[in-house]
Amino acid sequence: MDLAFLVTQALNALQAGMLLFLLSSGLALIFGVLHVINFAHGAFYMLGAYVGLTGLALTGRFWLAVPLAVLVVGAVGALVERAFIRRLYGADPLAQALLTFGLLLVLDEGVKWLWGPQIRSLPTPEALRGTIALLGVPYPAYRLLVVAVGGVAAVTLWLFLERSRLGAILRAGVSDRQMVAALGINLGVLFAFTFGLGAGLAAFGGVMAGPIASAYPGMGVEVLIKAFIVVVIGGLGSLKGAAVGSLLIGVAETFGQALAPDWAMVAVYAVMVAVLLWRPTGMFGAEAAT
Amino acid sequence: MAGMSRRQVLRTGVAAGVSAAAGLAFPALLRAQGKPLKIGLLLPYSKVYAVLGESITNGMRVVFEAEGNRVAGRPVELLREDDEVSPPVGLRKLRKFLTSDQVDFVVGPVSSAVAAAIRDPIHQAKVILLNANAGDNALTRERCSPYIFRTSFSNWQTSYGLGAWAKQHIGGTAYLTGSDYAAGYQIVGAFREAFVAAGGTVVGESYVKLGSTDYAAIMAKIGAVGPALSFSFFAGSDAVHFVKQFAEFGLKGKVRLTGAGFLVSDDVLESQGDAAVGAVSTLHYTRTLQNPQNLEFRKRYQALTGKPPDVYAVQGYDTARVILEALRRTGGDTTDPERLSGVIRGIQFESPRGRFRFDPATHNAINDMYVMEVRRGDEGLANYVVSVVKELKDPGHCPNITA
Numbered sequence: 001m002d003l004a005f006l007v008t009q010a011l012n013a014l015q016a017g018m019l020l021f022l023l024s025s026g027l028a029l030i031f032g033v034l035h036v037i038n039f040a041h042g043a044f045y046m047l048g049a050y051v052g053l054t055g056l057a058l059t060g061r062f063w064l065a066v067p068l069a070v071l072v073v074g075a076v077g078a079l080v081e082r083a084f085i086r087r088l089y090g091a092d093p094l095a096q097a098l099l100t101f102g103l104l105l106v107l108d109e110g111v112k113w114l115w116g117p118q119i120r121s122l123p124t125p126e127a128l129r130g131t132i133a134l135l136g137v138p139y140p141a142y143r144l145l146v147v148a149v150g151g152v153a154a155v156t157l158w159l160f161l162e163r164s165r166l167g168a169i170l171r172a173g174v175s176d177r178q179m180v181a182a183l184g185i186n187l188g189v190l191f192a193f194t195f196g197l198g199a200g201l202a203a204f205g206g207v208m209a210g211p212i213a214s215a216y217p218g219m220g221v222e223v224l225i226k227a228f229i230v231v232v233i234g235g236l237g238s239l240k241g242a243a244v245g246s247l248l249i250g251v252a253e254t255f256g257q258a259l260a261p262d263w264a265m266v267a268v269y270a271v272m273v274a275v276l277l278w279r280p281t282g283m284f285g286a287e288a289a290t
Numbered sequence: 291m292a293g294m295s296r297r298q299v300l301r302t303g304v305a306a307g308v309s310a311a312a313g314l315a316f317p318a319l320l321r322a323q324g325k326p327l328k329i330g331l332l333l334p335y336s337k338v339y340a341v342l343g344e345s346i347t348n349g350m351r352v353v354f355e356a357e358g359n360r361v362a363g364r365p366v367e368l369l370r371e372d373d374e375v376s377p378p379v380g381l382r383k384l385r386k387f388l389t390s391d392q393v394d395f396v397v398g399p400v401s402s403a404v405a406a407a408i409r410d411p412i413h414q415a416k417v418i419l420l421n422a423n424a425g426d427n428a429l430t431r432e433r434c435s436p437y438i439f440r441t442s443f444s445n446w447q448t449s450y451g452l453g454a455w456a457k458q459h460i461g462g463t464a465y466l467t468g469s470d471y472a473a474g475y476q477i478v479g480a481f482r483e484a485f486v487a488a489g490g491t492v493v494g495e496s497y498v499k500l501g502s503t504d505y506a507a508i509m510a511k512i513g514a515v516g517p518a519l520s521f522s523f524f525a526g527s528d529a530v531h532f533v534k535q536f537a538e539f540g541l542k543g544k545v546r547l548t549g550a551g552f553l554v555s556d557d558v559l560e561s562q563g564d565a566a567v568g569a570v571s572t573l574h575y576t577r578t579l580q581n582p583q584n585l586e587f588r589k590r591y592q593a594l595t596g597k598p599p600d601v602y603a604v605q606g607y608d609t610a611r612v613i614l615e616a617l618r619r620t621g622g623d624t625t626d627p628e629r630l631s632g633v634i635r636g637i638q639f640e641s642p643r644g645r646f647r648f649d650p651a652t653h654n655a656i657n658d659m660y661v662m663e664v665r666r667g668d669e670g671l672a673n674y675v676v677s678v679v680k681e682l683k684d685p686g687h688c689p690n691i692t693a
Contacts, residue, residue, distance in 0.1 A: 002514060005510055005513075005514045008510035009510050012504075012506040117335065117341060118341045119526070121530060121560075121563070123563070140538040213504065213531060214534075216340075217336060218336060218338075218340075222501060254504075255507075258511055261470070261496050261497055
């Protein structure tokens with residue numbers, strides 16, 4: 001195994017991890033603040049790619065299509081929260097699972113109806129079509145951008161939660177909802193915002209993944225499983241956990257695929273089993289809830 | 291009498307007359323007349339192969355709509371069930387077709403894994419299965435059945451012809467990749483067989499889970515080995531991802547991209563764009579074929595769906611042609627599976643893909659396999675024929691069929 005192969009693989013793992021982080025951070029946030037197990041999250045990821053596709057067709061610019069996708073899907077997320085999710089706070093987790101899974105199926109069909117069943121390719125931005133040499137190894141420029149953007153998103157999210165007032169309110173909401181409500185904060189708006197933010201993050205992942213993985217109905221279901229694995233091993237509701245878990249799964253998956261393709265998925269589950277045996281609540285679960 | 295030509299009326303009449311003279315099938319024919327012809331489409335309408343299911347269905351509609359949706363006096367009903375590319379789901383939907391719908395024919399599936407799962411119930415129920423895509427070699431070899439016909443291809447057929455050609459025209463070293471299921475191993479295996487026999491060397495081999503979106507790990511391996519060519523079996527969305535990423539990782543231009551034709555077939559080519567240009571593959575159909583049947587088919591398919599046809603559409607079209615022809619020959623009677631099987635075995639006609647006929651020994655279609663290259667030509671981005679492997683017949687043998 002030579003250096004070039006290792007460098008390529010390390011970048012692959014990082015890039016896969018970053019996309020996974022965008023997806024699982026939203027999932028972790030929604031679980032942490034709202035205590036909702038959101039199966040519809042994969043659908044927001046898919047919607048991100050499709051709205052990005054339409055945005056690209058309308059504006060012709062990837063850099064406009066990305067924020068458009070995030071904002072539109074974020075708004076859809078907030079609406080979904082007001083219309084459906086809020087009825088289920090504190091309800092039986094099974095009811096939540098059924099509702100959000102139902103939403104996932106409905107949105108999947110909706111996408112098929114609006115955009116058709118065929119796979120749709122999001123073109124890679126012209127300027128990023130080539131490769132860039134890192135340590136003498138050529139690597140697709142667009143994928144390097146995904147790594148950079150994922151990193152920036154992680155830092156921004158962290159700053160927002162740790163340093164902003166809204167972030168402080170959200171963190172407070174995670175540990176004690178009654179207290180936040182007692183302080184006169186409108187929980188309804190806060191929850192809609194949180195759900196929308198989570199959906200927007202998923203959409204961001206979806207539209208960024210578009211040029212790599214294309215857009216097609218059912219894409220959300222596929223990534224959802226991995227996102228849940230990340231959230232479980234990171235610790236339910238923990239953003240730090242989502243970040244570390246994403247990288248871990250990215251590494252397990254890419255190296256698994258390259259070294260022992262038959263065992264790639266097994267490697268992912270093996271990581272999960274190992275982590276859960278070591279810490280049943282996940283790496284950053286329970287005692288550190290952000 | 292729109293939709294029913296004079297020739298058809300005559301032919302139905304003659305068939306009825308002959309049956310009446312024989313004095314046997316006539317009551318059955320009377321019963322069959324007017325009773326809907328139910329065709330159970332067991333196809334994927336979702337997931338990785340969704341487009342394939344749609345194309346097959348539309349290809350069939352081209353045939354039946356030209357007949358006014360009546361075949362030998364029977365109104366045609368296409369019943370669709372989504373097999374979700376899953377063997378257990380496929381099996382469940384098949385049971386529904388056999389028990390509650392009581393279909394006359396089953397058409398499908400796309401996935402070899404689903405086909406393997408439904409083979410035994412089909413054989414036991416003695417319902418004619420017209421396999422419009424699934425290429426599993428075993429279905430027309432050791433697991434064949436007198437009731438199973440394949441209008442598409444065997445996995446072996448789709449890649450064997452390319453092996454020697456690639457060695458001769460591209461180079462002597464190959465990296466092989468495929469989807470990690472029966473079809474992947476069979477298609478890659480047939481290429482390997484022919485490539486090695488022609489003196490080539492295989493320098494690496496990887497298989498990827500069906501429905502994967504990221505092939506970066508494989509690109510890293512192909513890049514590290516640097517072979518003359520890469521041969522792949524991927525189809526549907528997998529093919530789009532593989533070909534795009536092959537170009538993204540800078541392999542295009544260094545390593546020649548080749549594969550079974552699904553890798554760059556018409557259904558995925560648009561999404562792949564320039565990444566696919568230069569790829570060499572073999573398949574039994576491309577929309578650029580210039581025979582009159584294809585020109586006519588393209589016009590009708592375009593009118594019906596607003597899109598140009600792909601290989602799956604032709605498989606659907608030929609499948610419907612087989613049904614049509616079989617019913618004309620039996621006068622609309624589908625009650626006797628043995629007779630139906632015998633009739634279907636002898637069917638041949640000119641298809642958009644060239645001459646269509648079954649190998650009576652295996653019930654598999656005998657195909658001309660076209661070696662094609664992706665270019666931007668008069669037809670836009672498309673597969674253009676560079677060579678033909680004539681009348682490639684699967685080398686299998688079926689012990690259960692008495693030819």
